[in-house]
Amino acid sequence: MKKTTLMKKLLATTVAGIMVASLTACGSQAPAAPAAEAPKEEAPAAAPAAEAKEEAAAPAGDGVTLEFQQWWGVEMPDGALQEIVDGFTAQTGINISLLSNPYADTKTQIAAGASTGTMADVVGLDGSWVYDFAKQGAISNLSELMKADGYDDSQLSDQIKYNGDTYMIPVVNFAYPLYVNLDILEQAGVEKVPETWTEFLAACDKIKANTDAAAYCIPLNTEAPNGIQNQFMSWVWASGGNMLKDGKPGLTGNDTVTKTVELFKTMYDKKYLTDGVYALQEQDMVNEFENGRLAFMIDGVSHLTTITNESPDLKFTVAPQPKADGYTGKSGMDVACWGIGISGNSEHQAECMQFVEYMMSPEVNAKLAQIANAFPGNINANPDYSSNSELFLKAFDLWNTCYAINEFTGAPTSEDLMRSFNEELILYLDGDTATTDDMLANIQAAWEEAYN
Amino acid sequence: MNTANQTAKIRKKITPYMYLMPTIVLMVILLVVPICMVIKFSMLDEAITSKAPSFVGIKNYVKVLTDKNFWNAAKNTMFFVLVSIVAHMVIGMVFAMVLNTRYLSSTTKGLCRVIFALPWMFTASVIAILWRLMMNPSGIINYLIVTLHLSPEGVDWLASRSVALIAVTIINIWSGYPFYMISMLAGLQGISTDMYEASALDGANGIRTFIHITLPSLKPILISLIMLDFVWTLQQFALIWMTTGGGPVGSTETIATYIYKQAFSKYKYSIASTAAVLLLIICIIIGIFYVRHQRSEE
CATH class of the missing domain: 3.40.190.10 (Periplasmic binding protein-like II)
Structure with missing residues (x-):
């Protein structure tokens, strides 16, 4: 055999050997091996x-x-x-x-x-x-x-x-309190942070009339549909409502959820919401707030430090989420x-x-x-x-006055539950679904499929 | 003697396969095995999520093919792919011709080449962030629209059900045209100047020269580019996912986002595998055309 042929064969064998070895290494799982191994x-x-x-x-x-x-x-x-x-x-x-x-x-x-x-x-x-x-x-x-x-x-x-x-x-x-931009409230002529939905809508009206800022934001991008959990359902929970009944979907005939949908319809129709909410993600909402273009948002306390550091001149506070008119019980606070x-x-x-x-x-x-x-x-x-900051301590005090709640936790395919709610909410806000009851019935049907 | 001859013959036959072995092993592990697994999952009920999934034959295929969301995704995908390919081709051709013209200095051409090729350098996440900012209701595009009095108010680019698909297609066109531009520029530079000189002597104008010389000369490159672009755009996921997530209300849902949602949001791996197999079949058909075309060129 020629020397060059021998060399070629040797090289081919070596390359093949190396590749097989590397494949074995790549393909092997990473189980936690016994101590000695x-x-x-x-x-x-x-x-x-x-x-x-x-x-x-x-x-x-x-x-x-x-x-x-x-x-x-x-x-x-x-x-x-x-x-x-x-x-x-x-x-x-x-x-x-x-x-x-x-x-x-x-x-x-x-x-x-x-x-x-x-x-x-x-x-x-x-x-x-x-x-x-x-x-x-x-x-x-x-x-x-x-x-x-x-x-x-x-x-x-x-x-x-x-x-x-x-x-x-x-x-x-991580609790989700209401963030309030105090400068916008002052500019709009809102004297105190709203405590009820009526007060909240009145504040939104003033903000719309007297400032360039949006009153409220709900990020409805389908990529991460948790706007339904944090920025929508938190209103239900704050007013003592629930989306589940005996651990199963309980949306139809649910007074608090119905009223909350109508609250959002009002906010949407009166253009209190940030423009383009259907494509916004949670981070976009935080950016709008940091840039002074948003008066109210529901957000996690984990963002407190970031907002303070990134926007040191922003005058804001945290407050309890407004309750439905007439509700006097303890509020649930959304928690992640x-x-x-x-x-x-x-x-x-x-x-x-x-x-x-x-x-x-x-x-x-x-x-x-x-x-x-x-x-x-x-x-x-x-x-x-x-x-920790004074605002964090305030949020901690708020947390202690509420009960923690998040009904999506432990729910089946919960991201998909939020996504179907998200889509039906958009259809309702756009007028494609005639009534709140129709909208909730559609979601109920989709959710029941997930629970079965 | 005979045995020695036979051994030598076998050895001669086997040798090329031994050289191919590393590639074959790689292909089998990284390509064949996963594809077979996905095909298998597509014929099981509750694949992965159940310890003992049952064989259901083509039931999942019937389910997917009768799902209106799948057809909505297919329709959006077709629009997204076809418009992207046509726009890529037109823009790539125009820019390639600009860069190939003799009327620009080499410095200007070099500068334009870098600027025009920039979108190809960015990753999908950078492109998504960039365009999300520009297409924000209070972003620069709406600012220009309002400032230049093109419309009294801005457009909800990614938030409107009627505009979102066009918006993500525009983003994809922007991110993909440089591939055409660079490939066509290489093709244009390979066309002999003799042909252009002969057509000029024959009195052909610019349009005739383009139709009868430039286009036929670029045809082999163009066909390859279109086929590759078809497959790549068909599988585009990251850009759509990071801009609209397939929404609002499925208006930008493509087969790729449909598959992802079935797998990682609904945990229906069987349905996701079925849709993936259907996508694979389309890609294979295109692949066959591509290989045949390549062979005929040879």
């Missing part, structure tokens, strides 16, 4: 390269490495979440490998992981995902794990259940949360539960809440808010 150095290689990965800095204890996929790390100050999980490693010797990505990416990756059985060991969850992941068996039954551990769940502010068992624990909560759950595929269920318990311990939970500008998920946690 999973040295810390191997974990990063198994995780997707594109993911922002922060390795646990503490030395490996018994060698177990848990992957913790969430969006929180991106929304907290640099290194803050790493510092918190390092505390767990120091205590237990269990390494935590953080997979931090923005919310939307995390959602897609967790959904993909749920489908393929490659979900990270511990995952950050949104309440609206729980029903579907629990139904798929992608996330573990925490009730069983808590029972096995003898964990006292009475200290938890809430638990998100499926078929009576807990599948997600809210770690921190960072929830935590455990992958059904994780081989380290006990270690994962240990980590969840650590995150929910009063001290750690208080620290997380303080850093994230949120309210704790453990009722015994006592966050030190002394360094």
